[in-house]
Amino acid sequence: xxxxxxxxxxxxxxxxxxxxxxxxxxxxxxxxxxxxxxxxxxxxxxxxxxxxxxxxxxxxxxxxxxxxxxxxxxxxxxxxxxxxxxxxxxxxxxxxxxxxxxxxxxxxxxxxxxxxxxxxxxxxxxxxxxxxxxxxxxxxxxxxxxxxxxxxxxxxxxxxxxxxxxxxxxxxxxxxxxxxxxxxxxxxxxxxxxxxxxxxxxxxxxxxxxxxxxxxxxxxxxxxxxxxxxxxxxxxxxxxxxxxxxxxxxxxxxxxxxxxxxxxxxxxxxxxxxxxxxxxxxxxxxxxxxxxxxxxxxxxxxxxxxxxxxxxxxxxxxxxxxxxxxxxxxxxxxxxxxxxxxxxxx
Amino acid sequence: xxxxxxxxxxxxxxxxxxxxxxxxxxxxxxxxxxxxxxxxxxxxxxxxxxxxxxxxxxxxxxxxxxxxxxxxxxxxxxxxxxxxxxxxxxxxxxxxxxxxxxxxxxxxxxxxxxxxxxxxxxxxxxxxxxxxxxxxxxxxxxxxxxxxxxxxxxxxxxxxxxxxxxxxxxxxxxxxxxxxxxxxxxxxxxxxxxxxxxxxxxxxxxxxxxxxxxxxxxxxxxxxxxxxxxxxxxxxxxxxxxxxxxxxxxxxxxxxxxxxxxxxxxxxxxxxxxxxxxxxxxxxxxxxxxxxxxxxxxxxxxxxxxxx
Numbered sequence: 187x188x189x190x191x192x193x194x195x196x197x198x199x200x201x202x203x204x205x206x207x208x209x210x211x212x213x214x215x216x217x218x219x220x221x222x223x224x225x226x227x228x229x230x231x232x233x234x235x236x237x238x239x240x241x242x243x244x245x246x247x248x249x250x251x252x253x254x255x256x257x258x259x260x261x262x263x264x265x266x267x268x269x270x271x272x273x274x275x276x277x278x279x280x281x282x283x284x285x286x287x288x289x290x291x292x293x294x295x296x297x298x299x300x301x302x303x304x305x306x307x308x309x310x311x312x313x314x315x316x317x318x319x320x321x322x323x324x325x326x327x328x329x330x331x332x333x334x335x336x337x338x339x340x341x342x343x344x345x346x347x348x349x350x351x352x353x354x355x356x357x358x359x360x361x362x363x364x365x366x367x368x369x370x371x372x373x374x375x376x377x378x379x380x381x382x383x384x385x386x387x388x389x390x391x392x393x394x395x396x397x398x399x400x401x402x403x404x405x406x407x408x409x410x411x412x413x414x415x416x417x418x419x420x421x422x423x424x425x426x427x428x429x430x431x432x433x434x435x436x437x438x439x440x441x442x443x444x445x446x447x448x449x450x451x452x453x454x455x456x457x458x459x460x461x462x463x464x465x466x467x468x469x470x471x472x473x474x475x476x477x478x479x480x481x482x483x484x485x486x487x488x489x490x491x492x493x494x495x496x497x498x499x500x501x502x503x504x505x506x507x508x509x510x511x512x513x514x515x516x517x518x519x520x521x522x523x524x525x526x527x528x529x530x531x532x
Numbered sequence: 533x534x535x536x537x538x539x540x541x542x543x544x545x546x547x548x549x550x551x552x553x554x555x556x557x558x559x560x561x562x563x564x565x566x567x568x569x570x571x572x573x574x575x576x577x578x579x580x581x582x583x584x585x586x587x588x589x590x591x592x593x594x595x596x597x598x599x600x601x602x603x604x605x606x607x608x609x610x611x612x613x614x615x616x617x618x619x620x621x622x623x624x625x626x627x628x629x630x631x632x633x634x635x636x637x638x639x640x641x642x643x644x645x646x647x648x649x650x651x652x653x654x655x656x657x658x659x660x661x662x663x664x665x666x667x668x669x670x671x672x673x674x675x676x677x678x679x680x681x682x683x684x685x686x687x688x689x690x691x692x693x694x695x696x697x698x699x700x701x702x703x704x705x706x707x708x709x710x711x712x713x714x715x716x717x718x719x720x721x722x723x724x725x726x727x728x729x730x731x732x733x734x735x736x737x738x739x740x741x742x743x744x745x746x747x748x749x750x751x752x753x754x755x756x757x758x759x760x761x762x763x764x765x766x767x768x769x770x771x772x773x774x775x776x777x778x779x780x781x782x783x784x785x786x787x788x789x790x791x792x793x794x795x796x797x798x799x800x801x802x803x804x805x806x807x808x809x810x811x812x813x814x815x816x817x818x819x820x821x822x823x824x825x826x827x828x829x830x831x832x833x834x835x836x837x838x839x840x
Contacts, residue, residue: 360551362819364778365812366558372800372808373562464678471680471782472797487680491786494684495692505681513676 225445232525239521242514249511253316261294262306264313265479273497274300298503302493311503314483317476318463318511321393325400325462326455332401333408334451340409341416352413355406363403367465370395371474393476396466404458411450419446449526456519460512467508483508541828548824555816556606559809560599566805606813616804625795625807626814632701632791633784637776640711644718644772649765651719652726653758659731667723674720679779683713683786701789710787714779718772722765729761736760763834770823777815 233239257263270282276299283293298307340351374395386394419425425442433441469475470484478485483504490500583592593601605612611622655667674682686709691699698706733739734757742756781793788794792811799807 356547357551357554360547360820360823361555361558362774362816364774365555365816365819368796368800369559369562369808369812373566460676467678468680468778468782471678472785472800474800484678484680487684491684494688498688498692501684501688505685508681509673509677512678513673516672516676 226448229449229525233521236521236524238517239525242517242521245510245514246518249315249507249514250319253312253319256312257309257316260309260312262296262309264305264310264481266305268300268304270304272300272304273302273493274304275497276499280304299497299499301489301500307500307503310481310486311483311507314481314486314504315507315511317393317480317482318466318508321396321466322459322463322511322515324397325404326458328397328400329405329408329458330451330455332405333454334412334447336405337409337412338416338447341413341420344417348413348417352410355409358403359406359410361403363399364465364468366403367395367399367469368472368474370399371469374398375474393466395474396462396469400462404462408451408454408458411454412447415447415450416443419443452526453519453523456515456522460515460519463508463512463515537831540831544824544827548820551820552813552817555820556603556813557599559812559816560602561595563805563809564595564598611810611813612806614799614804614807616799616802616807622806622810626792626810629790629792629795630814632789633777633780633793636707636710636714636783636789636791637773637780639707640714640776641718641772643711643715644722645765647715648719648722649726649762652723653730653753653761655723655727656730656734657753664727667727671720671723674716675724677717679713679717679775680782680786682716683710683783686713687786699787701784701787701791706787707789710780710783710789713783713786714776717779718768718775721772722768725764725768726761729764730757733757733761760834763830766826766830766833769826769829770819773822774819777818 268280270280274280274296276297277295278299279287279293279295286293296306296308298311301307301310336351336355340348340355371394419442422442425438428438428442466475467482467484467487470482471488473485473488475484476482486504487501487508490497490504494501602612609623611626614620614622614625617625651667651671655664658664677685687699690697690709697709698704699709700706701710739752739756742752747756777793779793780789780791781797783789784791784794785797792815795807796811796815799811
């Protein structure tokens with residue numbers, strides 16, 4: 187029996203008699219060691235460890251909560267004018283309101299004062315914030331849907347289809363997008379103001395044209411990235427390796443294609459949001475955005491210019507809100523990029 | 533200047549020309565889809581007067597013919613007559629406004645690139661130290677501020693509260709605030725680009741080699757590293773142009789500078805369609821040409837890049 191082993195100590199022939207069965211405890215140890223961390227969970231863990239990104243996320247959630255919940259119970263509306271309470275400072279009361287207080291009635295304070303028509307400024311800033319968030323989120327959705335479909339078709343088919351589709355993307359990419367947004371909003375202003383559709387009339391020319399332009403132009407970087415990912419993953423050695431050890435196409439798509447695309451999609455969508463918010467506020471500032479009386483942070487800042495010296499807070503509040511929103515989205519976007527970009531993984 | 537580069541140049545030029553053509557076509561057909569005539573908004577004009585005006589401006593011909601005429605005229609530098617500033621051609625108005633905008637925009641772009649490269653390099657060389665962190669926080673804050681927020685806050689602080697600088701563009705020194713408002717965002721952007729590109733280059737083998745053979749630190753940075761860090765900054769030139777040109781629309785309005793941006797917003801208020809079309813095409817052409825130049829320069833400076 188030992189004779190064979192003596193002949194060649196490097197022989198791979200193993201002797202089952204020398205093995206002993208593992209105890210339950212040892213088996214359990216193997217199980218815990220084998221527990222794998224999925225890509226998403228790994229990325230989320232890294233994101234959670236990023237303090238700045240998490241603070242930004244909480245700020246965004248808080249702002250969203252305020253923007254969507256507060257108007258439902260707030261005692262003032264963004265349209266209600268009060269000629270006796272024009273241009274009040276924060277927490278000031280008009281003479282009429284002061285009389286009510288003196289009589290013992292309670293008056294809800296104007297946290298950010300009122301504007302030149304006596305409308306409560308806080309609720310207007312909150313509505314403006316809501317518009318900004320909606321624009322950001324919807325544009326991200328538009329970009330995600332169109333970009334993924336276009337990019338994956340182009341990457342999947344490759345060859346001539348890919349070439350034609352990517353040439354189109356190249357051309358769209360080189361069009362100056364902001365100029366086209368402006369052009370469209372000028373052009374459809376007439377149409378929107380006479381539109382029978384209540385939603386379109388309420389949104390205003392700027393908003394409608396922003397969404398049209400996002401649908402037409404802004405998805406190209408997403409499409410490019412998704413297509414690039416799919417093309418490069420198709421050629422990766424680890425895909426070849428997993429195919430060699432018998433992985434099915436379904437498994438390759440599930441384990442390699444999707445996780446790699448998900449990172450790109452999340453990162454680009456997160457970067458899209460602040461740029462959409464920028465564009466909307468820019469248009470509203472130029473007077474091409476939302477229709478009056480609907481406020482937007484851009485139009486509030488623009489209106490504040492007429493009496494900037496006397497009522498600077500009318501500029502400060504919308505300016506701070508937009509800064510806070512965009513900063514939070516930017517920082518969250520950076521955090522997401524660090525967490526989801528597998529190349530940076532240690 | 534090998535054949536491959538020439539082929540790339542031609543291909544890229546054709547692409548730029550095609551894009552310019554598309555912009556002209558989009559602009560023309562979008563503006564002509566508006567049902568209202570540019571003259572119908574003004575009151576007290578009989579139909580006959582409107583028809584006469586339309587004939588004078590060539591608006592009575594079929595749209596495709598108008599388009600061909602428009603295209604032909606643009607090639608001769610003729611953007612038509614302004615209907616908002618009667619008696620002026622669009623080309624004259626554009627040139628008048630552009631002389632202001634170009635001065636502000638060029639200064640702002642130059643400041644943004646020079647300061648951005650310096651600040652970005654400093655941040656990279658002082659990585660993770662106090663100065664780097666300060667620069668990073670500042671640039672993150674600056675890229676989160678839309679141009680109108682930046683401009684109005686500067687106006688409020690330096691012109692209205694402190695009274696250090698004039699608030700109007702036509703006063704002496706009045707262009708300082710507009711230039712700063714336009715320069716801060718691209719400066720912050722260039723700083724971030726330059727920082728990461730400098731960090732990237734400093735980690736390369738040839739830098740280690742240079743250090744190993746005893747090149748002084750300043751020599752490593754100025755002779756070996758800096759040149760190679762500039763390529764990402766060059767690719768930003770096109771987007772920066774787009775930012776400055778569109779940003780000048782709000783900045784020129786805020787500081788009352790009679791530039792192209794203000795002209796553009798005013799022509800929207802006056803529904804001067806010829807002006808809107810002319811300025812859009814002019815600005816778009818500037819942006820597309822800048823992108824083209826940046827792309828070519830990028831390939832010239834870094835021959836390692838594949839001429840795909």
